[in-house]
Amino acid sequence: MILHTVNKSPSTSNTLQECLYSASSGDSVLFIEDGVYGATSAFKERLRDDLSYFVLQNDAAARGLSACLLTGQCQPVDYSGFVELTEQADSVCSWF
Numbered sequence: 001m002i003l004h005t006v007n008k009s010p011s012t013s014n015t016l017q018e019c020l021y022s023a024s025s026g027d028s029v030l031f032i033e034d035g036v037y038g039a040t041s042a043f044k045e046r047l048r049d050d051l052s053y054f055v056l057q058n059d060a061a062a063r064g065l066s067a068c069l070l071t072g073q074c075q076p077v078d079y080s081g082f083v084e085l086t087e088q089a090d091s092v093c094s095w096f
Contacts, residue, residue, distance in 0.1 A: 002027045003089035006035035007096060010043050015095045017046070022093075025050040030085060031074065035095075036060045039074040047073055056082060 004023055008015040016038045019029060029051055031039045038046075039055040047053060053074040060070065067076070077085065086092055 001089055003085050003092045004029045005032055005092065005094045006030070006038055007033040007094070009034040009037040010046065011037060016043070019093075019095045020046065020048055020051070023048070023051055026052075028052040028054060028085060028089065030077070030082065031055045032059050032082075034063070036063060036065060039070050040065065041069065041071050044071040044073065047071070054081070054085060 002024065004019045004027060006016050006019050006029060010016040016035070023029065031054070036055050036059045037043070039053065039060070054077045055070060055074045057076045057078050060076070
């Protein structure tokens with residue numbers, strides 16, 4: 001399993017689209033920095049059902065995104081959760 005980290009907003013970059021195109025079934029996607037906007041309901045229809053999604057809580061909070069704005073497909077994680085995800089993954093692919 002690969003952990004994909006996305007740090008660009010899907011409103012200003014095609015990084016999320018490229019990530020989702022390249023990801024394999026069973027991979028995980030972690031939204032960080034401005035990438036947390038990809039975890040909002042506005043982009044829910046772009047997310048694939050065969051991937052797991054996580055959003056870094058601190059980055060979402062820093063951008064004023066409350067839990068009610070985030071799609072139910074994305075599980076919030078703290079920094080310890082981020083570390084756990086990297087430990088569980090076979091490799092990490094960062095999308096910039």
